[in-house]
Amino acid sequence: xxDRTCTVRGNGGPLVVRLxxxxxxxxxxxFILVDSTDTIRSxxxxxxxxxxxxxxxxxxxxxxxxxxxxxxxxxxxxxxxPSAESGTxxxxxxQDGVAAPMSPLxxxxxxxxxxxxxxAFRITDFCDLVIQ
Amino acid sequence: VRGATxxxxxxxxxxxxxxxxxxxxxxxxxxxPAYKFILDYDVPExxxxxxxxxxxxxxxxxxxxxxxxxxxxTQAVTGDRTGAGLALDFSPYFVFGGRFDNIDEYRASGLKRxxxxxxxxxxxxxxxxxxxxxxxxxxxxxxxxxxxxxxQNTALSARIESLLTPAEDELGVGRESGTGIDTIAxxxxxYRALVDSIQATPGRALAVGWGMAGTVRNAVLSADSITGTRxxxxxxxxxxxxxxxxxxxxxxxxxxxxxxxxxxxxxxxRANVQRVRLTGEVVYESETGQVHPGAIAVIKAxxxxxxxxxxxxxxxxxxxxxxxKLRFRTMLRWNFSETGRR
Numbered sequence: 310x311x312d313r314t315c316t317v318r319g320n321g322g323p324l325v326v327r328l329x330x331x332x333x334x335x336x337x338x339x340f341i342l343v344d345s346t347d348t349i350r351s352x353x354x355x356x357x358x359x360x361x362x363x364x365x366x367x368x369x370x371x372x373x374x375x376x377x378x379x380x381x382x383x384x385x386x387x388x389x390x391p392s393a394e395s396g397t398x399x400x401x402x403x404q405d406g407v408a409a410p411m412s413p414l415x416x417x418x419x420x421x422x423x424x425x426x427x428x429a430f431r432i433t434d435f436c437d438l439v440i441q
Numbered sequence: 442v443r444g445a446t447x448x449x450x451x452x453x454x455x456x457x458x459x460x461x462x463x464x465x466x467x468x469x470x471x472x473x474p475a476y477k478f479i480l481d482y483d484v485p486e487x488x489x490x491x492x493x494x495x496x497x498x499x500x501x502x503x504x505x506x507x508x509x510x511x512x513x514x515t516q517a518v519t520g521d522r523t524g525a526g527l528a529l530d531f532s533p534y535f536v537f538g539g540r541f542d543n544i545d546e547y548r549a550s551g552l553k554r555x556x557x558x559x560x561x562x563x564x565x566x567x568x569x570x571x572x573x574x575x576x577x578x579x580x581x582x583x584x585x586x587x588x589x590x591x592x593q594n595t596a597l598s599a600r601i602e603s604l605l606t607p608a609e610d611e612l613g614v615g616r617e618s619g620t621g622i623d624t625i626a627x628x629x630x631x632y633r634a635l636v637d638s639i640q641a642t643p644g645r646a647l648a649v650g651w652g653m654a655g656t657v658r659n660a661v662l663s664a665d666s667i668t669g670t671r672x673x674x675x676x677x678x679x680x681x682x683x684x685x686x687x688x689x690x691x692x693x694x695x696x697x698x699x700x701x702x703x704x705x706x707x708x709x710x711r712a713n714v715q716r717v718r719l720t721g722e723v724v725y726e727s728e729t730g731q732v733h734p735g736a737i738a739v740i741k742a743x744x745x746x747x748x749x750x751x752x753x754x755x756x757x758x759x760x761x762x763x764x765x766k767l768r769f770r771t772m773l774r775w776n777f778s779e780t781g782r783r
Contacts, residue, residue: 312616332540333547335598337605339612347614356602359595361543383612385605385623389544389592392535392557422622424601425636427629434618 315380315402315436316410319373325403328355329362330386332396334421338384342367345377364403372404373440381435387424395420398432411436491580491652491675491693526566528578533561547592558584562652573659580652588644589681591636600635604628640713641685649676671696687711689722703728716741722753729756731765747774 317324330336335357342351350370355363370378386398400415401408421430533539534556541547547554561581568574584590591597604625655670673695680688689709694702709722718739725732735753742748749772754765 331542333544333592335544335601335605337602337607339607339609341612341614343614349614352609354606356599356606357543358602359544359548359598361545379616381612381614381616383607385607385625387601387605387625387628389597389601390535390547390557392532393541394535396540417620419620424628425632427627427632428622428624429605429628431619431621431623433612433620435616437616 313415313434313436314412314439316439316441317372317375317402317404319376319440321372322405324367324372324375324409326355326365326367326380327362327399327401327403328357328364328382328384329399329401330357330396331361332388333390333393334361334386334388334396334398335424336384336386336398338382340365340380340382342370342375343379343381350378375438376440377438379435379437382433384432385429386419386421386432387426387429388421389424391423391425398430400434400436402436491578491582491650491673526564528562528564530560530562532557532559534559544592544598555583555585558587558590568656575657576654577657578652578654580650582648582650585647585649587646587648589640589642589646591639594635594639597632597635600631601628604631640681641683642681643683644681646679646681647676650674685713689720726756729765731756733765745775748772749774 326340328336328338336355337357338355340353340355341349344350351367353365355365357363380402382400384398384400386396388394388396395418397416397418399417402411403409415434415436417432419430422428534553539553539556541550541553541557547557559581562579564578564580566576566578568576587593604627652673652675653670654673656668658666658668673693675691675693677689677691679690682688687710689707689711691705691707691709693705695704696702704727705724707722707724709720711718711720713719720737720739722735722737723732724735731754733754733756735751737749737751737753740748740750749770751768751770753768755768756765
């Protein structure tokens with residue numbers, strides 16, 4: 310699969326990373342922001358909770374300073390209802406309230422295990438930030 | 442032998458119907474692993490078995506629906522032949538694509554929540570009076586409310602997600618991607634402990650159901666071959682006291698054999714001891730005017746399978762006699778669900 314890119318405006322507002330999980334899923338995730346020398350510059354966790362979403366605002370760096378950076382994540386998801394066997398897990402990047410173009414989309418519609426089984430569906434992926 | 446062959450044929454048809462359901466397990470393909478089996482809290486009584494009058498528990502309540510549950514029934518009636526039956530239960534809301542935006546919507550939308558906790562059931566058993574015929578049942582049951590529904594617990598998400606969240610050293614640099622199934626240390630135990638603590642707190646639940654039973658003559662399904670259809674409606678209420686002891690009450694109204702309508706009123710006391718759920722019940726049958734005691738044990742034999750054994754008296758099958766029969770039933774409840782890909 311081709312590397313994922315996320316195009317943001319260098320003169321726009323701070324980036325907001327949003328994680329969503331629908332259909333009675335619970336997700337816990339860790340994200341890192343990595344620079345062009347493969348150094349972790351920021352590190353945070355996200356949990357979708359009962360409303361199915363969480364957001365994190367990247368305040369340490371202005372968008373113009375993110376050239377060559379990428380965001381990487383590890384998400385684990387399980388289902389809370391015995392009959393809800395699947396759902397959609399999505400990562401999006403917003404800037405000034407608008408979803409930044411991401412290609413391909415970071416969205417997985419997936420069968421996931423029941424939390425009661427002690428197992429979870431794992432997603433590891435990343436998005437290269439492209440500054441316009 | 443002829444009846445047994447026809448039973449096998451009809452049961453095979455039910456199995457094929459199960460396989461045709463959108464959410465039913467299918468043959469393993471590429472990265473899809475063998476199905477894992479779940480049984481995280483009570484598998485409910487099959488509504489179709491209730492319609493057929495062969496449910497081990499007469500005082501039935503609701504619990505969370507499961508995608509697909511297969512019930513295998515054997516029964517031994519004192520002085521009568523042994524019969525066998527099979528019921529297939531499924532949750533149509535999820536099987537046919539129903540979804541929720543999130544857990545908050547599950548709590549807020551009573552209609553969708555009740556649809557999600559509705560079970561439809563198909564069942565068949567051998568007709569004890571004529572082995573050439575088959576008795577069939579169809580039924581549906583809806584959990585109207587259940588204080589012990591784990592999705593109503595607001596603390597559970599935070600606890601689960603804290604366990605799901607990877608530690609800092611689990612995510613390193615490098616442009617890599619992939620998916621899989623992880624075993625999360627402590628998640629199953631934490632979930633079980635939380636559900637157990639929820640179920641041990643005082644609370645109430647109400648379920649309602651409908652079922653229709655009939656006979657397929659010569660085991661050939663056609664409009665002309667179905668006879669003796671009877672409908673039954675029921676409601677079951679559960680009150681849980683501190684410590685987890687439950688008082689159950691149920692009312693059933695149905696078309697009777699010897700009169701236009703009959704009803705059944707029952708009460709039961711239920712407690713969980715280790716991996717065994719014990720129930721004692723007393724049921725009044727208006728058709729015969731008899732009171733029937735019974736005892737049921739549900740044993741979690743292995744994580745995915747319940748073994749149900751019941752012993753109790755029941756009216757004579759014809760309904761015309763004043764005599765009661767002692768009946769021993771056993772049932773395997775096998776809950777199979779796909780839980781993920783590796």
